[in-house]
Amino acid sequence: MKAAKSDRYWNPVLETLPPEQLRELQFRKFRRIVSWAYERSRLHRALYQEAGFHPGDLHTLEDSVLVPKVGKAHMRGIQGKDPFPYGDALCVPIERVTEFRQTSGTTGQAVYQADTWQDWEWWAECWSYLLYAQGYRARDRVFLPFGYNIFVAFWAAHYAAEKMGLEVVPGGVLDTEARVAKMQELEVSAMMATPTYVLGMAECAQRMGIDPAYDLMVRRITCAGEPGASIPATKSRMEEAWGAKVYDHCGATEIGAWGFECQEQPGGIHVNEALFLAEVEDLETGRPVTEPGTKGRLVITALDRIAMPCVRFDSKDVVEWAEEPCSCGRSFRLCKGGVLGRVDDITKVKGVLLAPSAIEEVVRSFPELADEYEVVVKKKGDLDEIALRVEPAPGLPPERDSEALLRKLQHQLRLKTNLAYRLEMVEAGTLPRYALKAKRFKDLRKIEA
Amino acid sequence: MPNRWTETEAAPPIASPYAEILAELDRGVQEIKQAAFRLKAAGEGIQAVERNADRILASTRMLEINVSDMMGRPRSLASWTEDDAEL
Numbered sequence: 265m266k267a268a269k270s271d272r273y274w275n276p277v278l279e280t281l282p283p284e285q286l287r288e289l290q291f292r293k294f295r296r297i298v299s300w301a302y303e304r305s306r307l308h309r310a311l312y313q314e315a316g317f318h319p320g321d322l323h324t325l326e327d328s329v330l331v332p333k334v335g336k337a338h339m340r341g342i343q344g345k346d347p348f349p350y351g352d353a354l355c356v357p358i359e360r361v362t363e364f365r366q367t368s369g370t371t372g373q374a375v376y377q378a379d380t381w382q383d384w385e386w387w388a389e390c391w392s393y394l395l396y397a398q399g400y401r402a403r404d405r406v407f408l409p410f411g412y413n414i415f416v417a418f419w420a421a422h423y424a425a426e427k428m429g430l431e432v433v434p435g436g437v438l439d440t441e442a443r444v445a446k447m448q449e450l451e452v453s454a455m456m457a458t459p460t461y462v463l464g465m466a467e468c469a470q471r472m473g474i475d476p477a478y479d480l481m482v483r484r485i486t487c488a489g490e491p492g493a494s495i496p497a498t499k500s501r502m503e504e505a506w507g508a509k510v511y512d513h514c515g516a517t518e519i520g521a522w523g524f525e526c527q528e529q530p531g532g533i534h535v536n537e538a539l540f541l542a543e544v545e546d547l548e549t550g551r552p553v554t555e556p557g558t559k560g561r562l563v564i565t566a567l568d569r570i571a572m573p574c575v576r577f578d579s580k581d582v583v584e585w586a587e588e589p590c591s592c593g594r595s596f597r598l599c600k601g602g603v604l605g606r607v608d609d610i611t612k613v614k615g616v617l618l619a620p621s622a623i624e625e626v627v628r629s630f631p632e633l634a635d636e637y638e639v640v641v642k643k644k645g646d647l648d649e650i651a652l653r654v655e656p657a658p659g660l661p662p663e664r665d666s667e668a669l670l671r672k673l674q675h676q677l678r679l680k681t682n683l684a685y686r687l688e689m690v691e692a693g694t695l696p697r698y699a700l701k702a703k704r705f706k707d708l709r710k711i712e713a
Numbered sequence: 714m715p716n717r718w719t720e721t722e723a724a725p726p727i728a729s730p731y732a733e734i735l736a737e738l739d740r741g742v743q744e745i746k747q748a749a750f751r752l753k754a755a756g757e758g759i760q761a762v763e764r765n766a767d768r769i770l771a772s773t774r775m776l777e778i779n780v781s782d783m784m785g786r787p788r789s790l791a792s793w794t795e796d797d798a799e800l
């Protein structure tokens with residue numbers, strides 16, 4: 265009986281389930297949620313019927329590719345209609361909806377999301393798997409430096425932390441200085457925030473004469489909202505600034521919290537395969553990618569979410585399966601390097617495929633440079649031009665030889681991305697600072713076109 | 714309607730090194746669930762009973778995700794009803 269007990273896993277039964285049994289569990293749950301969507305969502309049923317698909321066509325997990333994908337455009341198309349404001353994807357009586365949330369709208373019109381109380385419990389369950397894997401335990405006092413507003417991530421983190429017995433300090437409304445002061449006053453041991461804000465808070469603390477690594481007690485940080493915690497140079501900047509372990513997590517309003525980095529920090533994130541089915545599609549051909557080493561588009565299903573089902577949702581995230589299983593013992597597969605970028609962000613510049621995260625990795629590997637940077641791609645005549653603006657790190661003497669530094673930067677960028685850049689060093693503090701989702705990569709060709 | 718997922722409810726438990734404890738845990742989960750449904754029926758019309766019973770059922774669904782799905786359950790996806798057809 266005691267065999268199932270473990271201090272390493274939130275659920276040792278599911279997290280260490282042998283792959284064959286895990287696939288069987290996923291298949292049963294996948295067929296169940298597909299049927300649920302088919303029977304109850306007018307949006308899904310119409311899509312499926314149009315494609316000539318019926319849930320009875322599912323005989324093995326490999327048949328999942330028969331199920332038509334759903335994208336953001338579908339979700340935008342139905343909202344504002346009855347049952348108001350969610351439209352045709354709502355699968356439960358509207359009286360059962362207890363939560364309204366919406367996407368951030370970073371890539372266009374925001375999408376509304378309904379959840380029942382059961383779904384809300386499920387959100388907290390997703391986050392419990394991930395926080396437990398990152399070493400959060402009941403003794404932790406965790407600070408959430410945000411007003412959560414209508415965005416789901418930190419709400420779900422809050423509810424999960426409560427379920428796990430942590431002590432939660434909600435840090436909304438306060439300004440950054442007041443948050444730093446509150447964290448010091450309460451000796452909080454953990455924090456959850458966007459990478460941009462984690463770095464911004466450290467900078468603010470330094471200005472207040474507080475060194476987060478020595479004067480604060482934060483030893484564990486979970487990042488959300490941006491890919492920074494899986495970019496090695498950004499992760500180590502955050503870890504050094506705070507004297508803390510920094511972990512990544514992946515999720516989205518329409519999907520759920522589907523992936524997490526574990527305490528082993530294996531250079532990637534586990535897909536929570538007990539709760540989600542992750543499929544990767546080749547970026548050019550669309551064929552299913554099951555082997556390591558090929559980047560693809562993540563198509564994902566939340567196996568237990570019922571109010572507005574997420575069935576084969578086109579996440580537009582780019583991921584790649586890792587070669588090796590993780591040493592933590594979980595059988596949940598790893599995505600190497602976390603989310604590598606967005607399908608829409610990975611762009612061809614001068615005929616070369618470029619992921620913005622590669623630029624961040626190079627910039628933040630230079631201790632002489634500050635955290636902020638800005639990339640602008642535009643047309644100059646018939647040619648693409650890519651400009652990168654950087655700032656010197658705070659506290660460095662201004663007379664430093666910035667030309668030599670920029671030459672070094674140019675060299676490293678060329679090695680990493682096969683592209684040449686127009687580089688500019690701007691004065692410290694001139695580039696925009698972001699609290700939530702940063703917009704550091706601007707492709708003006710799309711606007712001009 | 715053909716091929717409803719509920720037709721698969723008789724699926725056998727999924728093999729696991731924890732089969733024995735899973736069976737015992739699942740019995741406990743089903744007891745809570747049945748008790749909550751009985752409570753809800755007995756308290757029909759009393760919001761303080763119905764709503765709190767629904768919360769118990771939503772939490773119980775999380776136990777089903779963690780335990781009972783391995784045993785080939787549950788027959789219903791919506792935690793507040795014993796049969797999704799009644800939705």
Ligand SMILES: [Zn+2]
Pocket residue numbers: 526527528530534590591592593594
């Ligand atoms: Zn791991």
